[in-house]
Amino acid sequence: MRIMGLDYGSVTVGVAISDELLITAQGIETIRRKHETKLRQTLARIEELVKEYTVERIVLGYPKNMNNTIGERAVKSEEFADMLRKRTGLEVILWDERLTTQAAHRTLISGDVRRENRSLVVDKLAAVFILQGYLDYLSNREKMQKELENENANVTGEIE
Numbered sequence: 391m392r393i394m395g396l397d398y399g400s401v402t403v404g405v406a407i408s409d410e411l412l413i414t415a416q417g418i419e420t421i422r423r424k425h426e427t428k429l430r431q432t433l434a435r436i437e438e439l440v441k442e443y444t445v446e447r448i449v450l451g452y453p454k455n456m457n458n459t460i461g462e463r464a465v466k467s468e469e470f471a472d473m474l475r476k477r478t479g480l481e482v483i484l485w486d487e488r489l490t491t492q493a494a495h496r497t498l499i500s501g502d503v504r505r506e507n508r509s510l511v512v513d514k515l516a517a518v519f520i521l522q523g524y525l526d527y528l529s530n531r532e533k534m535q536k537e538l539e540n541e542n543a544n545v546t547g548e549i550e
Contacts, residue, residue: 394445395521396436397487397513398470400426403436404513406521407443412528415521417514418443429470433477440478448480451487451520487520 395415397404403421408414421435439445450471453463471482 391446392443393447393449393521393524394436394440394443395449395451395485395517395524396474397451397516397520398467399513402513403432404515404517405436405439406514406517407439407445408521408525412525415518415525417518420514429473433473436474437477440480445478446480448474448478448482449485449521449524450474450482451516452484453487483524485520485524487516 391412392410393408393412395406395408401423405418405421406415407418409416418439421432423429423432440448450467452467453461455461455464467484471484474480474482
């Protein structure tokens, strides 16, 4: 199983894919379009990537405002999520992406990537950060569930 991470922007979509063990996220590409409303080719490319990588779930960056409210970009992401669900038939999870693009810029700057080159990869890197955050959440949730099960087993053993 693989999970796809997407950073949906006004004219680009950064794409990342997990490894099969759901441990790491790798940037795949940045899909570009000429107009914000021209999504047919973007959706078709995402569909191709879903098939190519046998993706079973999509994590879409959800750009909430810093005060946790929903703005125009978040509403557009919700609409895009609906389009993805209809087009792919997959579960689409909206994942809080606050500050991922800034983190991507900082990472590229600290790596001495030239300004003109940063714009080519920043969305793909933001998609990696979105997906990696979700993968880390899954891993931590799994570990906590196991710890709780072990605690419950120990408590039950003590009572008997």
